Amino acid sequence: KAGVTQTPRYLIKTRGQQVTLSCSPISGHRSVSWYQQTPGQGLQFLFEYFSETQRNKGNFPGRFSGRQFSNSRSEMNVSTLELGDSALYLCASSLGILRVANTGELFFGEGSRLTVL
């Protein structure tokens, strides 16, 4: 079956603009998480959605937001882009919540690489 699909794969924006990234989870997966990867900070958790509800949020400013639709697809939005937002944004899906064995294994997409000029 198809894996996690992220679009767009690459994008270039300028400071002050906003960006929306999309993630389609594996069919049947209800949980979607977002992570940011930068050389300096490594992989950091942004937020997790389950059944259209944000269940957990990392330590990022309010410019970072997301949502999940009834078909489990998710989008994340970054407003008022800053140079430091340049990163690889990774989406992951799982069957259920991470604490439950056999439903918490995460599967990642190929990422969206954002460059802010």
Next chain:
Amino acid sequence: GIQVEQSPPDLILQEGANSTLRCNFSDSVNNLQWFHQNPWGQLINLFYIPSGTKQNGRLSATTVATERYSLLYISSSQTTDSGVYFCAVEINPRGSTLGRLYFGRGTQLTVWP
């Protein structure tokens, strides 16, 4: 805070050699996964292993939860094994840690022919 430490940070091997990557974590875990990040950035699942031992071909992993570490073994390395290996844990929550993985900084593996 929660600590996930991976060692070594860099590892250079010749094809055919064996290697052991280590992941130490600071608290009890609900979930531990090993990933391989390919050159295009995708994180590929290797093992979901909060405890015990698993094997998949030339790769195997062991997590000793009581001692808070996990090991990833790669035998007979191939050039295609090159990349960054990440350990990620979900710490047994006492509050708001539910639903997120904490990643180590990774081990950069380079395998030469």
